[in-house]
Amino acid sequence: MKKIKRSIFWFRRDLRLQDNRGLYEACKSSEGVIPVFIFDQNILTKLKNKKDRRVSFIYDSIDLLEKDIKKKGGRLLILAGDPCEIIPKLSKSLKVESVFTNEDYEDYATKRDSTIQKKLKTDEIQFIGFKDHVIFSGGEVLKKDGTPYRVFTPYKNEWLKQVSEEDIKDYNPNLKKLLITKPQGIKIVKAISDIGFEYEEYKTKAGEKEAKKLLSNFLKRIKDYDKNRDNISLNNNSHLSPYLRFGCISIRDLVRSSNKLKSDGAKVWLSELIWRDFYSMILDQFPHVEKSAFLPKYKNLKWSGKTDHFKLWKEGKTGYPIVDAAMRCFAQTGEMHNRLRMIVASFLVKDLIIDWKKGEQYFAQNLMDFELASNNGGWQWCASTGCDAQPYFRIFNPISQSDRFDPEGEFIKQWIPELKGYSKKYIHFPMKANEETQESANCIIGRDYPEPIVDHAKQREVALKLYKIAK
Numbered sequence: 086m087k088k089i090k091r092s093i094f095w096f097r098r099d100l101r102l103q104d105n106r107g108l109y110e111a112c113k114s115s116e117g118v119i120p121v122f123i124f125d126q127n128i129l130t131k132l133k134n135k136k137d138r139r140v141s142f143i144y145d146s147i148d149l150l151e152k153d154i155k156k157k158g159g160r161l162l163i164l165a166g167d168p169c170e171i172i173p174k175l176s177k178s179l180k181v182e183s184v185f186t187n188e189d190y191e192d193y194a195t196k197r198d199s200t201i202q203k204k205l206k207t208d209e210i211q212f213i214g215f216k217d218h219v220i221f222s223g224g225e226v227l228k229k230d231g232t233p234y235r236v237f238t239p240y241k242n243e244w245l246k247q248v249s250e251e252d253i254k255d256y257n258p259n260l261k262k263l264l265i266t267k268p269q270g271i272k273i274v275k276a277i278s279d280i281g282f283e284y285e286e287y288k289t290k291a292g293e294k295e296a297k298k299l300l301s302n303f304l305k306r307i308k309d310y311d312k313n314r315d316n317i318s319l320n321n322n323s324h325l326s327p328y329l330r331f332g333c334i335s336i337r338d339l340v341r342s343s344n345k346l347k348s349d350g351a352k353v354w355l356s357e358l359i360w361r362d363f364y365s366m367i368l369d370q371f372p373h374v375e376k377s378a379f380l381p382k383y384k385n386l387k388w389s390g391k392t393d394h395f396k397l398w399k400e401g402k403t404g405y406p407i408v409d410a411a412m413r414c415f416a417q418t419g420e421m422h423n424r425l426r427m428i429v430a431s432f433l434v435k436d437l438i439i440d441w442k443k444g445e446q447y448f449a450q451n452l453m454d455f456e457l458a459s460n461n462g463g464w465q466w467c468a469s470t471g472c473d474a475q476p477y478f479r480i481f482n483p484i485s486q487s488d489r490f491d492p493e494g495e496f497i498k499q500w501i502p503e504l505k506g507y508s509k510k511y512i513h514f515p516m517k518a519n520e521e522t523q524e525s526a527n528c529i530i531g532r533d534y535p536e537p538i539v540d541h542a543k544q545r546e547v548a549l550k551l552y553k554i555a556k
């Protein structure tokens with residue numbers, strides 16, 4: 086690439102300085118790089134809740150990024166508005182030759198980027214995107230006949246066969262190239278209120294340094310990941326998903342870290358990272374999944390569930406403690422353990438007979454780590470409508486799942502304190518306890534904690550019939 090005098094690096098889902106491919110390429114090919122972040126109004130106006138923790142998380146990550154850039158002698162331009170207007174205008178006024186960025190594969194983002202690219206072209210400014218968010222993008226890991234995989238294990242095997250040192254290279258940019266600019270007539274964002282939001286507290290800390298800290302702590306316990314990953318009360322997994330979502334850490338960094346270790350835990354964890362690429366590939370190669378079932382035969386399932394049951398599910402008042410504890414924790418934190426996501430999703434779809442798309446949407450609005458591809462993949466897996474999904478006749482029993490993965494009921498008691506008086510024997514289904522036991526537990530079912538809103542055994546039959554008819 087010929088030497089460029091001045092370029093813009095546009096941060097999007099890559100809020101970090103270390104191992105950032107697009108930023109590395111910008112610094113390598115340019116004499117000076119202007120770092121820019123835009124709060125995209127087209128995305129933000131769709132968020133109805135103006136106290137959204139994810140916005141606070143991004144806001145804090147940007148703030149930390151800006152401080153780090155300052156230490157290196159540059160200045161991050163933090164702007165708000167429509168990138169299709171801002172990027173071309175800014176590029177012209179700052180007289181840059183190129184705009185560098187990292188690729189974003191979601192439908193809205195690809196359309197936005199192609200509009201920007203066309204506009205920039207009229208001013209002879211290049212728009213250059215790099216792969217950074219995944220190890221392999223949509224069409225890179227294909228079957229021998231050139232078609233996309235539909236089953237995870239062969240995809241994973243091919244992924245492992247293809248991955249080379251080049252794919253997981255550490256791209257450390259020359260940050261001395263970062264510039265300070267003061268463009269005229271463009272409003273800089275100085276407070277979260279400038280983008281129409283109020284600050285909402287969240288549990289974790291934001292930013293690149295925190296992500297690195299979480300990773301290094303997790304690597305100390307990764308060897309037992311294969312054994313512990315489903316243990317809900319231990320909740321000992323990496324907790325890196327929001328950082329991956331907003332790019333506070335590089336996926337290559339995670340793959341390099343797990344590759345250095347030989348334990349079964351590290352192997353299983355790598356497999357989870359490959360699931361992330363797999364779902365990203367599915368969304369890219371089968372874009373219809375965003376709106377409907379991957380499997381056409383399950384496109385028109387007749388959902389007979391009740392609206393008030395959906396409300397009770399969201400509020401954590403179904404009478405199934407593990408479901409309720411998970412949903413209450415989710416409402417308060419935006420976080421949920423993977424096993425719990427599977428349990429509550431299965432319960433919504435196969436116990437309450439409610440369309441998985443409603444659950445997917447509720448998760449999308451509230452998940453701290455919301456990622457369209459993984460969320461859609463996860464929901465379709467649980468609803469048995471997806472590729473390589475759980476077969477429709479495998480229906481999670483919320484009581485035995487609870488007994489297996491939260492055996493002492495610690496997680497339940499943390500989020501449903503009214504059940505604290507119940508022993509291990511009844512905590513998973515207190516409805517079974519007789520009057521005397523309920524009294525001594527200080528929690529009467531139907532008065533202090535809801536009775537089950539459905540009978541799992543009966544609903545199981547309803548679900549089986551629903552899927553059989555569709556077949």
Ligand SMILES: Cc1cc2nc3c(=O)[nH]c(=O)nc-3n(C[C@H](O)[C@H](O)[C@H](O)COP(=O)(O)OP(=O)(O)OC[C@H]3O[C@@H](n4cnc5c(N)ncnc54)[C@H](O)[C@@H]3O)c2cc1C
Nearest residue numbers: 322323324325326357361423426454455456459460463464
């Ligand atoms: C219904 C449902 C919805 C989900 N929605 C999302 C979502 O919106 N965003 C999201 O990142 N994950 C989603 N997942 C996957 C998974 O639950 C989370 O990635 C995981 O709980 C994050 O915790 P962690 O970072 O501690 O994961 P770890 O167990 O430490 O795994 C490391 C990383 O691997 C990836 N990963 C792990 N499991 C999966 C998986 N099943 N599918 C795809 N990637 C995976 C994540 O990036 C995760 O951060 C969903 C799963 C289900 C069943």
